[in-house]
Amino acid sequence: MRSKNFFLKKKLKIKDLYPKAKIKKNFLVDNITSLEEAKLNDISFFDKIDYKNFAENTKASFCITTKGLEKFLPKEVDRVVVNNVLFELSLILKKLYPSADVDFPDLSLNLAKTKNLKSVKFGNNVLIGKSVKIGKNTIIGSNTIIESKVEIGENCVIGSGCIIKSSIIGNRVMIQDNCKIGQKGFGFIPVKNKNMKFPHIGNVLIADDVEIASGCTIDRGSINHTIIGKNTYLDNQVHVAHNVKIGSNCMIAGQVGFAGSTTIGSNVSIGGQAGVSGHLKIGNNVKIGGGSGVVKNIEDNQIVMGYPAVPLKEFLKKNK
Amino acid sequence: MRSKNFFLKKKLKIKDLYPKAKIKKNFLVDNITSLEEAKLNDISFFDKIDYKNFAENTKASFCITTKGLEKFLPKEVDRVVVNNVLFELSLILKKLYPSADVDFPDLSLNLAKTKNLKSVKFGNNVLIGKSVKIGKNTIIGSNTIIESKVEIGENCVIGSGCIIKSSIIGNRVMIQDNCKIGQKGFGFIPVKNKNMKFPHIGNVLIADDVEIASGCTIDRGSINHTIIGKNTYLDNQVHVAHNVKIGSNCMIAGQVGFAGSTTIGSNVSIGGQAGVSGHLKIGNNVKIGGGSGVVKNIEDNQIVMGYPAVPLKEFLKKNK
Amino acid sequence: MRSKNFFLKKKLKIKDLYPKAKIKKNFLVDNITSLEEAKLNDISFFDKIDYKNFAENTKASFCITTKGLEKFLPKEVDRVVVNNVLFELSLILKKLYPSADVDFPDLSLNLAKTKNLKSVKFGNNVLIGKSVKIGKNTIIGSNTIIESKVEIGENCVIGSGCIIKSSIIGNRVMIQDNCKIGQKGFGFIPVKNKNMKFPHIGNVLIADDVEIASGCTIDRGSINHTIIGKNTYLDNQVHVAHNVKIGSNCMIAGQVGFAGSTTIGSNVSIGGQAGVSGHLKIGNNVKIGGGSGVVKNIEDNQIVMGYPAVPLKEFLKKNK
Numbered sequence: 001m002r003s004k005n006f007f008l009k010k011k012l013k014i015k016d017l018y019p020k021a022k023i024k025k026n027f028l029v030d031n032i033t034s035l036e037e038a039k040l041n042d043i044s045f046f047d048k049i050d051y052k053n054f055a056e057n058t059k060a061s062f063c064i065t066t067k068g069l070e071k072f073l074p075k076e077v078d079r080v081v082v083n084n085v086l087f088e089l090s091l092i093l094k095k096l097y098p099s100a101d102v103d104f105p106d107l108s109l110n111l112a113k114t115k116n117l118k119s120v121k122f123g124n125n126v127l128i129g130k131s132v133k134i135g136k137n138t139i140i141g142s143n144t145i146i147e148s149k150v151e152i153g154e155n156c157v158i159g160s161g162c163i164i165k166s167s168i169i170g171n172r173v174m175i176q177d178n179c180k181i182g183q184k185g186f187g188f189i190p191v192k193n194k195n196m197k198f199p200h201i202g203n204v205l206i207a208d209d210v211e212i213a214s215g216c217t218i219d220r221g222s223i224n225h226t227i228i229g230k231n232t233y234l235d236n237q238v239h240v241a242h243n244v245k246i247g248s249n250c251m252i253a254g255q256v257g258f259a260g261s262t263t264i265g266s267n268v269s270i271g272g273q274a275g276v277s278g279h280l281k282i283g284n285n286v287k288i289g290g291g292s293g294v295v296k297n298i299e300d301n302q303i304v305m306g307y308p309a310v311p312l313k314e315f316l317k318k319n320k
Numbered sequence: 321m322r323s324k325n326f327f328l329k330k331k332l333k334i335k336d337l338y339p340k341a342k343i344k345k346n347f348l349v350d351n352i353t354s355l356e357e358a359k360l361n362d363i364s365f366f367d368k369i370d371y372k373n374f375a376e377n378t379k380a381s382f383c384i385t386t387k388g389l390e391k392f393l394p395k396e397v398d399r400v401v402v403n404n405v406l407f408e409l410s411l412i413l414k415k416l417y418p419s420a421d422v423d424f425p426d427l428s429l430n431l432a433k434t435k436n437l438k439s440v441k442f443g444n445n446v447l448i449g450k451s452v453k454i455g456k457n458t459i460i461g462s463n464t465i466i467e468s469k470v471e472i473g474e475n476c477v478i479g480s481g482c483i484i485k486s487s488i489i490g491n492r493v494m495i496q497d498n499c500k501i502g503q504k505g506f507g508f509i510p511v512k513n514k515n516m517k518f519p520h521i522g523n524v525l526i527a528d529d530v531e532i533a534s535g536c537t538i539d540r541g542s543i544n545h546t547i548i549g550k551n552t553y554l555d556n557q558v559h560v561a562h563n564v565k566i567g568s569n570c571m572i573a574g575q576v577g578f579a580g581s582t583t584i585g586s587n588v589s590i591g592g593q594a595g596v597s598g599h600l601k602i603g604n605n606v607k608i609g610g611g612s613g614v615v616k617n618i619e620d621n622q623i624v625m626g627y628p629a630v631p632l633k634e635f636l637k638k639n640k
Numbered sequence: 641m642r643s644k645n646f647f648l649k650k651k652l653k654i655k656d657l658y659p660k661a662k663i664k665k666n667f668l669v670d671n672i673t674s675l676e677e678a679k680l681n682d683i684s685f686f687d688k689i690d691y692k693n694f695a696e697n698t699k700a701s702f703c704i705t706t707k708g709l710e711k712f713l714p715k716e717v718d719r720v721v722v723n724n725v726l727f728e729l730s731l732i733l734k735k736l737y738p739s740a741d742v743d744f745p746d747l748s749l750n751l752a753k754t755k756n757l758k759s760v761k762f763g764n765n766v767l768i769g770k771s772v773k774i775g776k777n778t779i780i781g782s783n784t785i786i787e788s789k790v791e792i793g794e795n796c797v798i799g800s801g802c803i804i805k806s807s808i809i810g811n812r813v814m815i816q817d818n819c820k821i822g823q824k825g826f827g828f829i830p831v832k833n834k835n836m837k838f839p840h841i842g843n844v845l846i847a848d849d850v851e852i853a854s855g856c857t858i859d860r861g862s863i864n865h866t867i868i869g870k871n872t873y874l875d876n877q878v879h880v881a882h883n884v885k886i887g888s889n890c891m892i893a894g895q896v897g898f899a900g901s902t903t904i905g906s907n908v909s910i911g912g913q914a915g916v917s918g919h920l921k922i923g924n925n926v927k928i929g930g931g932s933g934v935v936k937n938i939e940d941n942q943i944v945m946g947y948p949a950v951p952l953k954e955f956l957k958k959n960k
Contacts, residue, residue, distance in 0.1 A: 103816050105763050105781025105800050123425050124447050127764050127782050141425025142447050142465055145782055145800050159503070160425050160465050160483050161783075163800050163817045174517075176423050177483045177500050180817045180854040183799070186875040192889055192907075193871050194849050197814075209514050214500045214537045217854045217876040217894075231513050235506040236537040236559050237577075239876050239894045239912075249512055254537075254559045255577045255595075257877075257895045257912050259930065267512075272559075272577050273595040273613070275895075275913040275931050290579070291595050291613035291627055293913070293931035307627060307931055307947060308959055319628055443745050444767050461745025462767050462785055479823070480745050480785050480803050494837075496743050497803045497820050529834050534820040534857045551833050555826040556857040556879050557897075569832055574857075574879045575897045575915075587832075592879075592897050593915040593933070610899070611915050611933035611947055627947060639948055 001205040003225050005031075006149050006166040007100045014043070014062050014078070017092055023078045027061055032093055032201070033223060035060065043092065046073065047085035064088050086198070087189050089223075093199035100199035103184045106147040106165065112140065123160060135171065150182070153208070166200075166220040170208035170230075177214045181206075185219035185226075185242025185260060198222060200242060207232075207248070216240070222260075229266060241278070253290065265300065274309075289315070321525040323545050325351075326469050326486040327420045334363070334382055334398070337412055343398050347381055352413055352521070353543060355380065363412065366393065367405035384408050406518070407509050409543075413519040420519035423504045426467040426485065432460065443480060455491065470502070473528070486520075486540040490528035490550075497534045501526075505539035505546075505562025505580060518542060520562060527552075527568070536560070539580075549586060561598070573610065585620065594629075609635070641845040643865050645671075646789050646806040647740045654683070654702055654718070657732055663718045667701055672733055672841070673863060675700065683732065686713065687725035704728050726838070727829050733839040740839035743824045746787040746805065752780065763800060775811065790822070793848070806840075806860040810848035810870075817854045821846075825859035825866075825882025825900060838862060840882060847872075847888070856880070869906060881918070893930065905940065914949075929955070 015026045030041040035051055038044040038060035046055045046065040055063075055072045063070075063079045070079055082088040094101055112126035119136040126140050129148030134140070138152055141160030146152070150164050153171035158164070162175055166182035175181070187198035202221020207230040212218070218240040220226055226240060229248035239257040240246070246258075247266030256270050259278035268282060271290025276282065281297045288294060289305030289312065298304060306315040335346045350361040355371055358364040358380035366375045366385040375383075375392045383390075383399045390401055402408040414421055432446035439456040446460050449468030454460070458472055461480030466472070470484050473491035478484070482495055486502035495501070507518035522541020527550040532538070538560040540546055546560060549568035559577040560566070566578075567586030576590050579598035588602060591610025596602065601617045608614060609625030609632065618624060625635040655666045670681040675691055678684040678700035686695045686705040695703075695712045703710075703719045710719055722728040734741055752766035759776040766780050769788030774780070778792055781800030786792070790804050793811035798804070802815055806822035815821070827838035842861020847870040852858070858880040860866055866880060869888035879897040880886070886898075887906030896910050899918035908922060911930025916922065921937045928934060929945030929952065938944060946955040 102797050102814055103799055104779060104797060105817075107761060107763055107779070109764050109782055111764075121427060123427055124429050124431075125445060125765060125783075139424060139427070142429055143445075143463055143783055143801075157422050157424060159423055161463075161481065161498075161500075161801065174422055176503050177425075178498070178818070180801075180876075183816050183854045183876075186853055186873070186893065188851075188873060190889070190891065195851075195871060195873060195889075197851070211508075211515075211517070213506055214503045214539075215535065215855065219854075219876065231515060233506070233508060233515060235561075236500075236503075236539065237557065237877065241875075241894060249510070249515075251510065253506065253579070254561060255575070255895070259893070259912050272579050272597075273593075273913075277912075277930060290597060290615075295930075441747060443747055444749050444751075445765060459744060459747070462749055463765075463783055477742050477744060479743055481783075481801065481820075494742055496823050497745075498818070531828075531835075531837070533826055534823045534859075535855065551835060553826070553828060553835060555881075556820075556823075556859065557877065569830070569835075571830065573826065573899070574881060575895070592899050592917075593913075610917060610935075 001207065001225075001227060002168060003203045003205060004149065004151075004168065005201070006203065007097045007201055010096055010098065012096060017043075017095060018062075018080055021078065021080055023062075024076070025061075029062075029096060032089070032096060033060075035063075037224075045085050045089045046070075064092065084189075087196070090189055090196055090198045093201065097199050097201050100201045101184070101197040103165075106145075108148055109145065112146075141177065147182070159214070166202070167204040167206065169206045170210065172209050173206055174211040176212065176236075179212055179214070179216045179218070181212075181216075181218045182220045183217070185222060187222050187242060187260070202226065202243065204228075210234075213238070213254075235272070247284065287312075321527065321545075321547060322488060323523045323525060324469070324471075324488065325521070326523065327417045327521055330416055330418065332416060337363075337415060338382075338400055341398065341400055343382075344396070345381075349382075349416060352409070352416060353380075355383075357544075365405050365409045366390075384412070404509075407516070410509055410516055410518045413521065417519050417521050420521045421504070421517040423485075426465075428468055429465065432466075461497065467502070479534070486522070487524040487526065489526045490530070492529050493526055494531040496532065496556075499532055499534070499536045499538070501532075501536075501538045502540045503537070505542060507542050507562060507580070522546065522563065524548075530554075533558070533574075542580075555592070567604065607632075641847060641865075641867060642808060643843045643845060644789070644791075644808065645841070646843065647737045647841055650736055650738065652736060657683075657735060658702075658720055661718065661720050663702075664716070665701075669702075669736060672729070672736060673700075675703075677864075685725050685729045686710075704732070724829075727836070730829055730836055730838045733841065737839050737841050740841045741824070741837040743805075746785075748788055749785065752786075781817065787822070799854070806842070807844040807846065809846045810850065812849050813846055814851040816852065816876075819852055819854070819856045819858070821852075821856075821858045822860045823857070825862060827862050827882060827900070842866065842883065844868075850874075853878070853894075875912070887924065927952075 035054035035058040044060035109127040112122040121139045123142030133151040135154030138156040144162040147165035152169045159177035161178040184200045189196040203225045209231040211233045213236040219242040227245040232250040235254040241260040243261040244258045246264040251269040253272040265284035270288040274292040276294040283300035287303040292309040293307035294309045303312040355374035355378040364380035429447040432442040432448045441459045443462030453471040455474030458476040464482040467485035472489045476493045479497035481498040504520045509516040523545045529551040531553045533556040539562040547565040552570040555574040561580040563581040564578045566584040571589040573592040585604035590608040594612040596614040603620035607623040612629040613627035614629045623632040675694035675698040684700035749767040752762040752768045761779045763782030773791040775794030778796040784802040787805035792809045799817035801818040824840045829836040849871040851873045853876040859882040867885040872890040875894040881900040883901040886904040891909040893912040902920045905924035910928040914932040916934040923940035927943040932949040933947035934949045943952040
């Protein structure tokens with residue numbers, strides 16, 4: 001899915017960021033992104049051996065890494081070697097994107113007027129930021145806030161009291177009342193007395209035909225994006241943390257929670273109040289029973305239940 | 321409790337809906353409702369043998385049913401025989417109530433004025449739809465939205481930032497800030513790439529002296545209604561799905577969730593974060609411990625706890 | 641932390657409240673508070689033998705207690721002996737603070753203007769009550785409501801759609817969109833057909849450098865206060881009940897719930913969807929796994945998981 005940059009980016013060259021580093025060519029930094037997505041003039045980061053293959057083939061011009069890992073980087077990639085990659089990454093993100101670590105409310109909002117957004121229908125007190133795009137026949141409920149640069153497709157229905165930022169939303173998407181989409185995720189480096197807030201420059205990307213029920217929260221990605229796939233339906237009060245990717249045609253019941261950076265396949269159904277831990281991979285066609293707590297990866301076509309979640313047969317045997 | 325129709329209903333005769341069916345008398349369709357509540361000129365539906373008794377005695381003029389079940393219907397009831405009753409029902413609902421399958425925000429809202437609603441007190445930016453009724457001495461907080469046709473009794477206190485639609489609310493009801501009441505429930509027929517949204521024509525009915533704390537979501541019924549009984553109290557962030565019926569004098573603690581079509585008796589207390597599965601019957605005077613996951617019916621006067629919930633003694637024995 | 645009285649207090653002498661009691665000196669009632677915090681001219685209450693030491697040393701002028709407990713009170717403390725202390729306390733609170741048992745929305749709100757609150761930046765439709773204090777460089781998002789007498793420190797960022805009452809908030813506090821802070825807690829005396837609502841005169845006190853993510857609910861205290869300690873971070877949809885005290889440098893993940901009157905130490909981390917029962921004491925440096933249900937006190941430095949939560953080693957052994 002298409003993404004974009006929602007934050008003010010400073011024009012900095014790599015030597016402005018690392019005046020003392022050995023740098024072959026002083027380039028203007030274009031972006032900070034993952035090893036596999038990085039292009040020329042991007043900064044990337046490499047902190048886990050799992051990403052060795054991506055590191056060996058990265059197109060990044062510069063990489064933040066550790067003493068143990070730097071040998072896997074191509075020779076032409078300039079680098080800085082640190083003890084704590086995420087801490088260093090957070091510092092550099094903050095220099096390049098100075099306003100992405102706190103959810104500053106958009107102070108450029110104005111009352112929506114149909115004349116600027118043809119064939120869009122607005123309720124009362126709809127507040128719209130700058131450079132917002134909204135497709136034809138979309139309806140936006142009262143007291144809803146659409147912050148600057150957000151894009152919403154055609155034939156969508158956005159309820160009342162919603163707050164949407166850092167998001168790109170497809171066509172025929174239904175969002176019920178009071179959803180909060182695109183806020184900063186729960187990411188920071190724990191420091192006693194004053195944590196270091198991790199800048200979140202990612203988007204929330206919502207595909208066509210998605211339905212999101214009332215009171216959901218969907219955090220934007222930190223470096224990558226939070227994604228909801230086509231025709232996936234979320235019930236009330238679901239919480240989707242930063243960098244979560246949910247596939248197509250999923251059914252997520254009420255009060256389910258996803259911790260950060262987890263990937264959910266397509267055609268997955270999840271019962272009410274279930275929770276999925278962070279950094280997991282859940283396959284396609286998986287069914288997760290209500291109230292379950294998923295703490296491990298799940299392969300395709302499995303049915304699981306329980307806390308911790310186990311195959312359904314095992315759960316039923318345990319509890320008969 | 322008294323209910324009403326909140327949706328635009330098309331004037332259609334049964335032969336407009338079923339031009340090819342054998343129909344004894346071509347009547348103007350009055351409503352679509354359950355077998356036991358249906359009256360002359362209503363359409364009903366019969367999809368489970370459990371409802372055999374209701375089917376045999378239904379007053380409906382027309383019924384959607386299956387080949388195996390149609391024999392239980394009275395001879396005088398016209399019928400259509402289909403494979404998937406809910407799918408057919410959804411199609412017919414959509415024809416009769418074309419705007420009940422999506423929560424279109426009410427675009428007829430206006431700033432509340434006391435002159436139209438005597439002795440009601442309003443905060444700032446209270447938005448009120450058409451034909452709203454509010455009883456005397458009721459107070460409505462700022463930024464709250466009351467959509468068209470909603471009825472609220474006397475001496476109620478509705479907090480700020482609430483959104484209320486498709487609801488009839490009794491007297492002395494207290495609703496704290498930011499509750500979402502009456503939105504469409506999580507009902508649809510799963511179809512790959514584009515689910516079929518099930519129209520929701522039911523109400524939320526809230527009896528006298530109920531208290532609902534901050535951030536709750538209460539979905540309206542699909543065909544029947546979602547009901548909260550007299551003097552029942554809900555804590556923060558509770559989720560009540562469509563068609564749930566909760567009795568009187570219940571205490572529901574924070575973050576509890578009820579899946580659809582479950583019935584809860586009176587004098588029931590439920591601890592925080594507990595969940596109750598759908599289509600269950602929980603008796604009177606039941607106590608459900610915090611964090612429990614209820615997956616079976618519970619008889620009167622039981623105390624249960626655990627996931628899955630079991631009698632408290634059994635839970636304590638297991639976990640000592 | 642500093643607290644204050646947010647509610648209208650009637651000028652009543654102790655003999656107005658108890659005309660028939662034997663009272664040595666008829667004083668103007670200053671406050672109703674706990675045995676250990678009470679001063680001269682305060683009313684206190686004593687209903688559990690656990691508080692014997694506080695009772696023996698209380699500075700209160702008057703105490704509500706039971707027949708079995710009154711012997712522990714100093715002779716000079718006037719008292720009333722009742723069967724149900726909380727019921728009596730609720731009655732007296734209601735007489736002294738007649739508007740603290742229902743969350744009446746603040747009807748004195750006005751559109752925020754920077755001229756009254758220098759160097760504060762406001763979004764659109766920010767509504768501010770009387771005698772609100774907001775420190776310099778603080779930013780408040782659109783549609784947010786700050787009720788009368790609330791105090792917010794310097795360099796804070798309050799998101800959009802928040803509702804804040806009965807609260808004192810420190811410096812550099814970040815509150816994301818749509819948080820509800822300071823509402824009445826879930827406290828009442830169960831009475832068939834019409835519960836008795838317990839007045840809540842406590843505050844929510846939020847220390848410096850706290851971060852609270854989107855959609856959280858934090859109830860104010862009943863008699864004491866609800867407190868969030870310095871540099872503690874709460875993720876989305878967390879529920880903090882009345883009188884909960886959370887220490888410094890804690891990390892509370894999404895959808896966690898705290899039942900009333902529980903105390904959490906400092907440097908505590910709690911995984912997503914965990915729940916902590918009421919009236920517990922959780923030590924410092926405790927780690928609670930996601931989805932856990934904590935039903936017992938936990939000593940310092942423990943790692944627990946499960947429902948009910950047990951030491952992590954035990955949980956892993958049970959579930960391997």
